[in-house]
Amino acid sequence: MQKVSHESAPTSSDRVDGRSQGKRQLESERKRQRILDAAQRCFGELGFAAAKVETIAAEAGVSNGLLYQFFRGKEQLFEVVVEELIRDWAHTMFPRTGDPPESCAAALEAMLRNSVEFCRTHPLLPRLLTADAVLELERFSDVATRRLEAQRTHVAGILERGVRSGEFRADLDLASAADIISQLHADYAARAYRRRPEYPMTPELLDALVRFVHDALRA
Amino acid sequence: MQKVSHESAPTSSDRVDGRSQGKRQLESERKRQRILDAAQRCFGELGFAAAKVETIAAEAGVSNGLLYQFFRGKEQLFEVVVEELIRDWAHTMFPRTGDPPESCAAALEAMLRNSVEFCRTHPLLPRLLTADAVLELERFSDVATRRLEAQRTHVAGILERGVRSGEFRADLDLASAADIISQLHADYAARAYRRRPEYPMTPELLDALVRFVHDALRA
Amino acid sequence: MQKVSHESAPTSSDRVDGRSQGKRQLESERKRQRILDAAQRCFGELGFAAAKVETIAAEAGVSNGLLYQFFRGKEQLFEVVVEELIRDWAHTMFPRTGDPPESCAAALEAMLRNSVEFCRTHPLLPRLLTADAVLELERFSDVATRRLEAQRTHVAGILERGVRSGEFRADLDLASAADIISQLHADYAARAYRRRPEYPMTPELLDALVRFVHDALRA
Amino acid sequence: MQKVSHESAPTSSDRVDGRSQGKRQLESERKRQRILDAAQRCFGELGFAAAKVETIAAEAGVSNGLLYQFFRGKEQLFEVVVEELIRDWAHTMFPRTGDPPESCAAALEAMLRNSVEFCRTHPLLPRLLTADAVLELERFSDVATRRLEAQRTHVAGILERGVRSGEFRADLDLASAADIISQLHADYAARAYRRRPEYPMTPELLDALVRFVHDALRA
């Protein structure tokens, strides 16, 4: 009866500073993370309704009840999973380190390829990106929505720079183009995870996509 | 003897000839259709798992049990709904009547606009198009999958003609381009139904999309 | 709205005398009988709870609803079936015609063989004879019970004559012996219908049974 | 991990060694047994179809859902009940302890009296012995059938010894006689439980039955 903050999504226990975690706290924190990982897998593969709490706990290697020490319930677990996921995804797409790409087209391409790679290992994101999961849960954490908008804005920024530099055509509708590119981005990232033969995600297709976007934008 | 065909998805009763349906049969047929409509709405809005049989029956204005005279269960109801939906969608996208478009670009544009319009009134399709529903039901009617492939093939055909006629660029990867276009098509058709402010579907966006595709393909 | 007597079990409609039945009444009477036959088969094979009204009606070749013109419900249908069955069985066991058997042992043997033969074609009787069906229906027509007692009494009568004539041993407990014989009689009659390999009913077994009873009774 | 073995019918939990069962496991095991007891009563008194899961759970003093932690469903519960019942019955009929009866007739008599006594407190067995329940459940545990055959074989063995020792008549049809005796045995055991006035089970009747069988077999 100690943590149970249940309010926000504290990655770690209510420690004040970074150290001073006994072995117990550390072990606990590790279990919390295992639950989140398992939840992401299950929600991603089955959807919210079809994923069973029991399965998630089993996959995490913890008991059914422990889950309720960390999260208020299935619903809040879902919310936390989504928030963490979106945060990780953003970090992958726009890595802090590394040199900035030399051209705007290269920036878009990098973003696309990074994102596809991320989704290959994160089942849940595709579902969120296609915005279906939103329907499954009324009180959906709007973190996801805000982050998606942020991405569109970011893309629009890149496009604007490209237009100004003459790299992209001048009469581009920035908002719409950013929307379309974000959408394509989400789609093929989704496929990268799903690996269904009907919706393949081959390197050739990815190359074609990059080319497609490039041609549509070029001056 | 009841009806209880349960096998395929006969739109009308097992009448031998075209007429001779008493008021009873007619009324019954209408109820079957109302159930299908209600089911499409519910599945589309809530997903398979979250849609309750009771709700579907209530929305259709019939009793809980009547549903089971027409369908083996919730699952088969879903399958039939999907099949009908896909069939209707195909008819909308490729209408038999009317003159063939004068250019390949125009053909693509017509397809896109038709489909978007269709989705505006058919909640379920977006979910199928984004291929999420597939995960929700093991024994998913493969009609949907086959039809989606048919669409890609159709688009590829249009593209091929365009390439041959010099309308589109010669080094186009037909398969990949058809895939991308079909995907965009599905995405924005989906949005047309959802009407969520975060993922809008304005006429401007649609115009931009048409232009985007056009630019990406042009010779 | 004509027959619906529903009270007792009139084999035919409420005709006052034996003739004067129009074709309609005759046809109706035939359907009633077909329902009874089908019901006997279904109840016999599946038991009361597992037999569906719909199945019975279908087997009788009539509609679901017609059944309720003749009988108050599933329950009363069962009662009527039982009464008719018991009556028929009694007629088979103790046929009016023919010469009386020359010995008491012969009388018992005839009864046994007749009864076994009857059950071969009347599925329900075995269930009643083993008195299990009684448990399945609270307000069971006591006709069956009374008839079974009648049989025991009849057997006791034969035994008494046999004792007096010196054919059977003098210290026989009449009531108990009659009970045992009736019970055996019911058991093997039941088997004759069931035809299950684990509980066979071969001619040899029947012969052995006759011999068994004979040896147990002989003076 | 729960328990959910669901496979066979382990009387006790999957403990590795014989002890080390916490109070929880013990309590759980007790509940499992209470469910089995209640199920036996309900199935025995009402038959498979008419017995409600809810009633069984209520009689066992547990919730509706707990039943499904121990058994796959109503059907498997029935199967387990039958297997346990048959096993217990066998133990009662052929107790390991005690001296072997001095004569074959005495052996038969002991078997009969033991079995009658057992049925007095085990409602379900009569139904199984009369082989009616088999009809009620397709995938009936064949344990019952095998055990019944075992009993017949056992009886036949006793008879054979009796014939060889000259206690029983030499021209006895062993198989048929064993069948008849087993049948009588089942019948009166059944009555012992039912306690219905129409089919009484008095000590006198039991004595008469023993005498009846004895007379039928004697040399």
Place this chain on the structure above:
DNA sequence: CATGAATGAGGATTCATTCAT
């Protein structure tokens, strides 16, 4: 009379959540 479509109460089953240990 005859039909069979329609009803809805009743029963089996699932699964998120709690709580005694």
Place this chain on the structure above:
DNA sequence: GATGAATGAATCCTCATTCAT
């Protein structure tokens, strides 16, 4: 902290019975 046995509300489905045609 951690467990997992226990709960029971929620949901799918069945089937006896009714009634408009």
